[in-house]
Amino acid sequence: MGEDGRHRRAREMREERTKQILAAGLQIFAEQGYHRASVADICGRAEVARGTFYLYYPSKRDLFDAVMDALIRDLERGIRRVDVSPGAAPPLEQLKQNMLWLLSLPRARPEMLQVLLWEAVGVDDVSDRKLASLHHRMFELTRRSLETGQALGLVRPSDTDVTARAVVGAVKELLLSLRVRGDLPQEDLAHLADELLAFATRGLLSV
Amino acid sequence: MGEDGRHRRAREMREERTKQILAAGLQIFAEQGYHRASVADICGRAEVARGTFYLYYPSKRDLFDAVMDALIRDLERGIRRVDVSPGAAPPLEQLKQNMLWLLSLPRARPEMLQVLLWEAVGVDDVSDRKLASLHHRMFELTRRSLETGQALGLVRPSDTDVTARAVVGAVKELLLSLRVRGDLPQEDLAHLADELLAFATRGLLSV
Amino acid sequence: MGEDGRHRRAREMREERTKQILAAGLQIFAEQGYHRASVADICGRAEVARGTFYLYYPSKRDLFDAVMDALIRDLERGIRRVDVSPGAAPPLEQLKQNMLWLLSLPRARPEMLQVLLWEAVGVDDVSDRKLASLHHRMFELTRRSLETGQALGLVRPSDTDVTARAVVGAVKELLLSLRVRGDLPQEDLAHLADELLAFATRGLLSV
Amino acid sequence: MGEDGRHRRAREMREERTKQILAAGLQIFAEQGYHRASVADICGRAEVARGTFYLYYPSKRDLFDAVMDALIRDLERGIRRVDVSPGAAPPLEQLKQNMLWLLSLPRARPEMLQVLLWEAVGVDDVSDRKLASLHHRMFELTRRSLETGQALGLVRPSDTDVTARAVVGAVKELLLSLRVRGDLPQEDLAHLADELLAFATRGLLSV
C-alpha cells in the first residue's frame, strides 16, 4: 500500500533520528559527563535543532537513560554464560573468552566504559539504580559460576558472596585502568587476561 | 596575654566554624552528590546563613575540594605500610590489619566512602585528578608490596602491574558493596577479611 | 531563494531585537545610571525575559559598552569638521552650524547627553577610557581648528592647549545645563549659539 | 569639673574618629568611586573595625554625603567674592587670584576634584542634588559678577545666563584636565590662569 510505504518510511526516519541523537548523546556524555554536557552540545553533535531534540526525547534525563540502557544491553549481550554441558569448551577457556571480550572494550567501545564506569556514577537515583542493577547481574552471574564450579569440585569452597565481588572488582579495575591508555596492542590483551586469570585462579602466593 | 587569649579564642572559633561547614558539606555531598547539593542546602545543614558560608570557603567548589582532601587524608592516615623488618609481625597479618581497617570504614565513615567511591566520580577535572592521584598511590603501595613479596620469595612471579590493580579493585568493590548495607556486625568483618585474603593469596581453584 | 529569504528575515529580527534591547538599556541607564539599573529593569523595559537578554548581550556590562559606543558614534557623526577650502561657507558660520546641532541634542537626544555627560562618568575603567577618548577627539578637533584659524590669521595667538579646553568646557557646560530644562523653544537655540560664539570670539570685556 | 573633662575628652575622641573615617572615606572614594569602594575598604584605610564605622556614620551613603559636604565647604571657603568697593584691588586681579587658587587644587587637593568633578557624578539623587546646588552657587556667583561688571561698564552686554555658564564650564574643564597630570610646576599655573583669563576677556579672534 502507498499508505503503508509512507508510514514505514516515516517510522524508519524517526528511528534513524532517534539513533542519531542517541549516538551524539553517548559521545557528549562520554566526553563531558552528564552535568557538564548541555542539550545544546548534544544537538550540535547530532546536527539537529534544539527543538528537534524534544521531538525524540522528552528530556536530557531521558536521553541519558536511553544511552545507559543501550550501553548496558550491548555490554550484557557480549557476555557468554559459561557452558558446563558435556562437549563444551573447558570452563576456564570460556572464562578467558569472556575476559578477552571485556578487555577489548576499552579499545572497541571506549565511550561505553567511560559512561558506565565513570560518568554515570552518582548522576542521580535513577542512573544509580540502573548501575546497581547491572552490577548486581554481573555479580550474580559470577557468583553462580563460582557455585557451579564448587559443585563440580573445580572451585575451592569459599564465601562466593565475597569472592564473586572480588572477581568483579578486579575486572572493573582493570577496565578502568585501560580506559585511559588509549592504544594497546591486541597481544597485550591476551597477556592481561592470562595474568588476571592466573591471579584469580591461583592467587598471589608462591608454591 | 589577654590579647593572646582573645586571638587564640577567635582562631579556635574560626576553626570550629570551618569544621562545622566542612562537616555539613560532607554530609550533604554524601547524601546528594556535588551537583544536586546547593550552597543553601549546606548552609541549612550547618545552620549558618548563606553569606557566612563564603566567609569560610571561597566557593562551593572549594568546599568540595576541602572535603575530598580531608577524606583522602583520613583514608591514607589509616593505612599502614607493611613492615618487613626483622621482628615485625608477619606480612599477612599486617595485611589483614589494613584490610580490617578498610572494611570498618563503611560502618565507621560511611560518608567517606560515599564521597570518595561514588559522588566525587566525574564531578570535574580537579576532583577526577584528586581521585586518580589517590588511586595511584593505593595502586603503587600495593604494587611495591607485591614486589617486595616477590623479592622475599613469598609472592609468585607475576605482572604486578596487573595483579596490584586486581587487588585494589577487589578491595574497592567490597567496600562499595558494604557501603549500602548500613549495618553489619563486627565479627563479619573478620570473616570478610579472611575470605578476601584467601582469595588474593590462594586464588579460586581447589588444590 | 527561500533559504536566503528565511535567513535574511532571521537576521533582521535578530538585529531588531538587538536594537530593542539596546534602546531599553539606553533608557534605563539614562534614567537610573549604570549601577542602579538592573538587568531585570532593562528586560522589563524591553519586554523580554531575563534569559533573552543574554541571547543578545553577554552581560550588563557589555550592553553598557554597546550603548556608549552607539551614542558616541551618533555624536561624532553629527559633528562636521570646519571646511576652510575656498568657496566653503565662512568658518564662523560652519562653527555655528555645529553649535546649533550640539545644542539641539538636549531636546532631540536627551538620553544621549544624560548618559555621555553624566551617568557614564566614573562607572568603571573601561567606560572612563571611552569617555576620555571621546573627549580627547573633541578636544583635538577644537585645537586643530584653532591652529588652523591662527595660521589663517583669524584667531589671535594663544596656547591652544588651554583655549581649546576652555571652548570644549563651555560647550559641555551649556549642554549639561540644558539637559535638565526639558523644554526650550527652537528659537532660543539660535540665541544660545550666538551668545556662546560671541563669548568665545570676542570675550567678555567691553570695547 | 572632672565630669566635664571626661566628657570633653570623650567628645574630642569622638570627633577625632569621625574625621579619621571621613579622611579614609575621601581617599577611598577618590580612588575607587562610590560604588566600587566597599565599607571594608574604608575601614581598612581608617584602621577601624567594620562595626566601629557604624558608630560614627549611619551608612556608607551618609559618609559619602559627609565627604561631599566637607569638600564643598572647603571649596567654597577658598573662593573670594570680587570686591568692588573703592580701594580694593582691580577686579581682574581679584579674578586671577580666584583662578590661581582653583588651579592649585589639582595639586593641593587632588581627591577633592576627583570626587567633586568625577566620582560623585551620577551616584544617586542626593549627591546629584548636592552637585547641582554647588554648581548653581558657582554659576550664580559668576553671573552676579558679570552683572556687576556690566553695571560698571567693564563687561560688554551679554546674556549672563549663557556666558556665566561658559565661564564656569571652561574652568571646570581645565581643572578636569589638570586632575590627571599629576605634577605641574607652579609657574605654569600663572600661565594657565593668564591664558584662561585672556580667553574669557578678549575671546579668540584677532584684532
Next chain:
DNA sequence: GATGAATGAGACTTCATTCAT
C-alpha cells in the same frame, strides 16, 4: 566604645524546556 563574625537581600547568569513559525 570597639570588634568582627554573622546575616540575608539582591544581583547576575545559565540552561533545560517550550512554542510560534
Next chain:
DNA sequence: AATGAATGAAGTCTCATTCAT
C-alpha cells in the same frame, strides 16, 4: 516534522548592615 528564539526557575556569590561579646 523541524527550527531556534524565547522563557524563567534556580543557583552562586557580594556586601552593606547588625549584633553578641
